[in-house]
Amino acid sequence: MDSTTEAPRTRRRGAALQAAILEAAWEQLVDRGYGEFTLEAVAARAGTSRSVLYRRWSSRVELLRAAVEHQGTIPVSDPPDTGSLRGDAIALLRAMSEHRVELMVLFQTRLGGFFDESGDSPADLRRLMVGRRAGSMHDAVARGVERGEVEPGRVTDRIVNLPGDLVRHQMAMTLQPVPVADIEEIVDECFLPLLAPRA
Structure with missing residues (x-):
């Protein structure tokens, strides 16, 4: 079964799940660039399902903006x-x-x-x-x-x-x-x- 279509379920919920997705999105962006930045790829990297992402972000543009904003909340020092x-x-x-x-x-x-x-x-x-x-x-x-x-x-x-x-x-x-x-x-x-x- 394609891991980008059916990712393993986890017990993460709410803010913890969202943070994990946004961190996975950032890693996907850094590792693979925007050409391979898809909701399916991010879901697979985060260990969740595509539907979880689509409930929060309707497009990869929205997801990227959210990932960038999330990175801004992480203090560099x-x-x-x-x-x-x-x-x-x-x-x-x-x-x-x-x-x-x-x-x-x-x-x-x-x-x-x-x-x-x-x-x-x-x-x-x-x-x-x-x-x-x-x-x-x-x-x-x-x-x-x-x-x-x-x-x-x-x-x-x-x-x-x-x-x-x-x-x-x-x-x-x-x-x-x-x-x-x-x-x-x-x-x-x-x-x-x-x-x-x-x-």
């Missing part, structure tokens, strides 16, 4: 609180570089068919993934304001997002993690001077 904005920013950017370069490679090399089929852009998927972590650098900057490292009037969303944008751009260009020296340069030369209190 504990929120840093190093005692300085510089330390926090470097820790956040290093975690991003080390754990999200796989996503950058995936977006650029394995998802062409998804973008054609769905009409989504890489930016749309990124927004799904970063949703719950979007405040991490904002939290670090807020602590910097409390410590007197940051002039509150200089804080804007564009400035707070700048170091992450620069790291993502370098990853997109190289498809490699960003070296620590480059991250430190971004923080020291491009980020902190924009927020430091004026003399």
